[in-house]
Structure formats: C-alpha cells, structure tokens
Amino acid sequence: MKNIKIIQELHDLGITGYHEVVYNPTYEELFKAEISAKNKGFEKGALTESGAVAVKTGIFTGRSPKDRYIVKDDVTKDTICWDGKVNFPTTPEIFKSCKELVLEQLSTSKKLYVVDAFCGTNPDTRLKVRFVMEVAWQAHFVTNMFIRPSLYELENFGTPDFIVMNGSKTVNPDWQAQGLNSENFVMFNLTERIQIIGGTWYGGEMKKGMFAMMNYYLPLRGMASMHCSANVGEEGDVALFFGLSGTGKTTLSADPKRYLIGDDEHGWDDNGVFNYEGGCYAKVIDLTEEKEPDIFRAIKRDALLENVVVNEYGEIDYKDNSITENTRVSYPIYHINKIVLPSKAGHAKKIVYLSADAFGVLPPVSILNEDQAQYHFLCGYTSKLAGTERGITEPQPSFSPAFGEAFLTLHPTMYSKTLIGKMKEHGAKAYLVNTGWNGTGKRISLKDTRAIIDAIIDGSVDEAERTIVPIMNLEIPKSLANVTEGILDPRATYANVSDWETKAKDLAGRYIKNFEQYCNTEEGNRLVAAGPQL
Numbered sequence: 001m002k003n004i005k006i007i008q009e010l011h012d013l014g015i016t017g018y019h020e021v022v023y024n025p026t027y028e029e030l031f032k033a034e035i036s037a038k039n040k041g042f043e044k045g046a047l048t049e050s051g052a053v054a055v056k057t058g059i060f061t062g063r064s065p066k067d068r069y070i071v072k073d074d075v076t077k078d079t080i081c082w083d084g085k086v087n088f089p090t091t092p093e094i095f096k097s098c099k100e101l102v103l104e105q106l107s108t109s110k111k112l113y114v115v116d117a118f119c120g121t122n123p124d125t126r127l128k129v130r131f132v133m134e135v136a137w138q139a140h141f142v143t144n145m146f147i148r149p150s151l152y153e154l155e156n157f158g159t160p161d162f163i164v165m166n167g168s169k170t171v172n173p174d175w176q177a178q179g180l181n182s183e184n185f186v187m188f189n190l191t192e193r194i195q196i197i198g199g200t201w202y203g204g205e206m207k208k209g210m211f212a213m214m215n216y217y218l219p220l221r222g223m224a225s226m227h228c229s230a231n232v233g234e235e236g237d238v239a240l241f242f243g244l245s246g247t248g249k250t251t252l253s254a255d256p257k258r259y260l261i262g263d264d265e266h267g268w269d270d271n272g273v274f275n276y277e278g279g280c281y282a283k284v285i286d287l288t289e290e291k292e293p294d295i296f297r298a299i300k301r302d303a304l305l306e307n308v309v310v311n312e313y314g315e316i317d318y319k320d321n322s323i324t325e326n327t328r329v330s331y332p333i334y335h336i337n338k339i340v341l342p343s344k345a346g347h348a349k350k351i352v353y354l355s356a357d358a359f360g361v362l363p364p365v366s367i368l369n370e371d372q373a374q375y376h377f378l379c380g381y382t383s384k385l386a387g388t389e390r391g392i393t394e395p396q397p398s399f400s401p402a403f404g405e406a407f408l409t410l411h412p413t414m415y416s417k418t419l420i421g422k423m424k425e426h427g428a429k430a431y432l433v434n435t436g437w438n439g440t441g442k443r444i445s446l447k448d449t450r451a452i453i454d455a456i457i458d459g460s461v462d463e464a465e466r467t468i469v470p471i472m473n474l475e476i477p478k479s480l481a482n483v484t485e486g487i488l489d490p491r492a493t494y495a496n497v498s499d500w501e502t503k504a505k506d507l508a509g510r511y512i513k514n515f516e517q518y519c520n521t522e523e524g525n526r527l528v529a530a531g532p533q534l
C-alpha cells in the first residue's frame with residue numbers, strides 16, 4: 001500500500017516513468033543489491049572479510065565545495081551568509097534547469113530507492129528527510145548516517161520537511177553558459193526545501209548537506225548547531241569535541257570509558273546536547289585494531305566501506321591510500337558498544353577545540369578563558385587535511401570559523417553567540433587541543449592526545465601547575481599523567497626555541513590578520529586581547 005502512495009508522491013515531485021520503487025530498504029535488501037552481479041561500474045560493491053561491503057565512490061572521493069550552491073531568493077537573501085567563500089549563490093532558474101536534469105535521470109531509472117529518515121534526535125527540531133536515489137549503496141549510506149525511523153514513525157512520517165534528489169549519474173551540460181564551476185552540482189533551494197545532486201556520487205554531500213540545513217534552521221531558533229562529536233560519562237558529564245575533518249572528532253569521541261552521543265553533528269537546546277545523526281563516518285586510513293579498537297570492531301555486516309583497497313579474498317589493506325587518503329566507513333551508531341540512545345544527554349561541561357596544527361606551533365593542550373573560548377571559536381584555526389575536499393592533497397593551514405566553515409549557512413557570529421551563550425549558562429570550560437604536529441616534525445601521538453583528553457575530563461588539567469606560552473598567549477599545564485614528558489610546551493620540542501619563535505610569530509600574524517574581519521564591532525575589538533600577540 002505504502003509504495004503506491006510513495007509512487008504518487010514521486011509523480012507529484014516530477015519523477016514520472018515506470019520503475020520499481022524500493023522504500024526504506026532493509027539492510028538485507030541493500031546487501032543483496034550491492035553485491036548483485038548485475039551491477040555496473042561504481043554501483044558494484046565487494047564483500048570484505050570484515051562482513052562489511054566495500055564500494056568505490058567514483059571520481060569524487062570527497063566533497064566538492066566549489067560545486068555547491070544555494071538559491072538566492074526572498075527566503076535566503078537576507079539570512080544566508082553570502083561571503084563568497086562557502087555559500088555560492090545561484091538563481092531559481094538555474095536551479096530549475098538542474099532539477100529538471102535530475103528529474104529526468106530519476107524518471108528514466110529502472111529502480112529507485114526512497115529512504116525516509118530523520119536528521120535530528122528531537123521531534124521538535126528534527127527534519128524529516130526523504131532521499132531519492134538510484135544507487136543502492138547511496139541508499140545504504142543514508143540509512144547508516146541518518147536516524148532510522150521505527151516502523152510506527154515511518155507509518156506516521158507525513159510530509160517530508162526536506163527532499164534530497166540524488167541524480168549522481170547526470171551532469172549539467174549548460175554549466176558554462178550558466179556561469180557555474182563545472183558540470184557537477186550540489187544545490188539547495190530553501191523555498192522548495194529540496195537538495196539536488198548531479199555528477200558526484202559521494203554520499204558526504206547528502207550528510208553534510210542536511211547538516212548545513214540544520215545549521216540554518218536551529219540557530220535562527222536560538223539553538224547552538226555544532227560541528228562536533230559528543231560523549232557522556234557515567235555521571236552524566238557531557239564533553240564536546242569540535243574540529244575540522246580529520247582532526248579527531250570521531251576517533252577521540254569513541255572512548256571506552258564514556259558513552260558516545262555522536263561523532264560529527266550536534267545541537268544544544270534548553271534540555272541539553274543532541275545528535276543529528278544515526279550513525280558514524282570514520283576515517284580508516286592506517287586503521288588498526290590496536291590503535292582504534294572501537295572503530296575497527298564497528299566494521300562488520302551493515303557497515304559500508306568506501307575507497308579502501310580490497311584483494312580477491314576480501315582482505316582490506318587499510319594502509320593503501322592509492323584511491324584516496326580519505327578512505328572511510330559508515331556504520332549505524334549501535335555498532336559502537338557504549339552509546340546513549342536516543343542520542344542525547346544533558347548540558348555540556350567540557351568543550352574541546354581540536355586543531356591539527358600543521359605548523360607545529362600550538363601546544364598539545366591549552367586552557368582557555370571565556371574570551372579565548374570565543375576568540376578561538378571564531379578563528380577556528382586548523383589545517384585542512386588531505387582528501388575530504390576536492391583539491392586538498394596535503395595539510396593546508398586554514399581559519400575555519402566554528403571549526404566548520406564549509407557547513408555554515410549563517411554568519412559565523414550566529415554560531416559563536418549561540419554556543420558561547422550556552423557555555424556561560426551552564427558553566428562549560430573550553431580547551432584548545434593540538435592533534436597535529438610539533439617541533440619533532442611528527443604528529444602528536446594518539447596515545448598522548450587520549451591522555452590529554454582524560455585529563456580534561458577528570459579535571460586534572462585545571463589543577464596542574466601552569467605556565468603561559470608567549471606570542472600565542474596560551475596557558476598550558478606543565479605536566480600531566482600519562483603524557484610523554486617534554487611535549488606539553490611546544491618550545492621544548494624544537495632544537496632551538498628561536499625556531500619555534502619564528503614560526504609562532506608567523507602564525508600569530510595570521511591570527512591577527514584573520515581576526516580583522518570581526519573588528520568592526522566593540523565585542524570583536526575587545527576579543528583581540530584574547531588572541532596571539534606580536
């Protein structure tokens with residue numbers, strides 16, 4: 001019965017033609033479809049010895065920010081942050097023309113997958129999203145990543161709040177005349193509440209696409225919307241880990257001592273912190289069971305591996321980066337043993353900003369005061385690591401406001417205002433953690449970072465004897481339990497302190513210059529004193 005209704009709704013959208021419609025497929029159905037011998041090209045999945053299916057995502061092995069557009073119209077012209085860096089504007093006409101390409105692609109397809117799922121744990125703020133696509137593993141990806149409705153919720157799903165139409169097999173021949181970046185497109189129309197995709201098969205566009213929409217709707221209602229992972233301890237103590245891709249959100253939030261809330265996207269309302277997602281999306285480059293046991297063991301039946309190299313026996317070589325550095329696995333959140341369900345908890349008490357500093361200047365941990373918490377959140381200094389975005393092949397220093405610039409739809413100050421407001425209200429403390437490099441030229445070890453996180457969570461970092469790192473103007477602990485001696489002060493990891501100083505002055509200059517954009521307000525001017533000083 002339901003299928004007839006869905007087919008009617010697809011027709012109303014403009015997806016006509018005769019095709020089989022698979023509505024909210026089970027994992028069993030997805031598995032069969034993915035390993036079917038009939039699959040061609042990038043539709044093919046391979047069974048691995050882990051039990052998970054592995055796919056290749058095609059030409060795109062990461063997001064494509066330059067192909068991402070938002071329709072500029074009456075709804076969005078005064079709300080979206082049109083800063084020329086992230087949210088590229090397009091017209092309703094160009095959107096319509098690309099939408100027609102997608103509709104035609106989906107209309108001529110023999111088989112369509114329709115997945116209804118939630119983005120957001122709480123009924124009052126979640127988006128009911130309908131995904132329409134023709135590739136089985138894309139349906140698997142969104143089934144893993146979004147919140148799977150119960151049968152009852154599915155029966156009562158009602159009208160979707162947002163529709164994502166994925167026409168990855170089509171491209172836009174008119175892109176040049178339309179002044180677009182390429183034949184590939186990822187477009188949002190907030191008036192129609194539709195996202196369309198063409199050219200790229202990469203599932204991350206759907207995941208981070210709906211995140212960008214939550215980043216629009218929630219802060220406008222006064223809630224914090226955050227690019228962070230979250231976990232909670234036995235006592236109900238919530239910690240958040242902000243960070244750009246590859247800085248450690250997923251890795252560090254999977255902590256056997258704590259319960260996982262989510263690994264990437266969260267909101268914070270009057271009741272506490274809640275996840276937007278129903279699954280995790282972990283990096284698997286160089287993964288070992290020893291270093292990351294929880295993630296390693298989450299890779300089993302129903303998990304979906306992307307762009308890993310698999311041999312004829314189904315053995316996975318996690319060290320092989322020949323397809324991309326951004327090898328991944330998605331899995332439903334219950335593949336991690338210690339979780340809270342539904343994915344929410346109380347108010348956060350510890351806020352960690354993860355920064356993978358490619359310059360090797362930042363201390364492994366700094367204790368931030370209130371102004372510094374705001375300053376460093378607006379700066380979002382880190383490095384873009386290879387792989388997640390098209391064109392990034394080596395660590396590239398970047399100031400990414402809110403540690404998630406690529407997904408901010410509103411002005412960055414909307415995110416700092418909402419977050420800092422919540423932090424003050426609930427007495428949360430902030431820390432800056434460098435998960436990147438130091439003077440040794442090597443990345444700070446995961447073991448040391450984990451011990452630092454333990455010290456933040458158990459409060460010992462606040463009790464330790466402290467000192468100030470000049471230029472960067474950061475307060476650090478002198479020693480911490482289980483952290484390698486001599487690494488906490490970055491100056492000590494250089495052969496000559498003057499080498500660190502030269503680099504620190506360069507980085508401080510970049511901070512100061514970057515912050516000028518916030519200096520047109522009294523508050524912004526006041527915050528300058530909280531940052532690095534030359």
Ligand SMILES: Nc1ncnc2c1ncn2[C@@H]1O[C@H](COP(=O)(O)OP(=O)(O)O)[C@@H](O)[C@H]1O
Binds near residue numbers: 244248249251283445
């Ligand atoms: N000191 C460190 N802290 C955190 N992660 C580290 C560290 N050193 C190496 N890594 C590696 O960096 C990657 C972090 O990726 P991930 O946790 O998926 O980031 P995110 O979720 O923020 O995108 C993992 O592959 C992890 O093994």
Ligand SMILES: C=C(OP(=O)(O)O)C(=O)O
Binds near residue numbers: 249264281
């Ligand atoms: C999936 C992504 O992010 P993260 O690495 O933060 O999980 C992404 O940036 O596309």
Ligand SMILES: [Mn+2]
Binds near residue numbers: 264
């Ligand atoms: Mn992650």
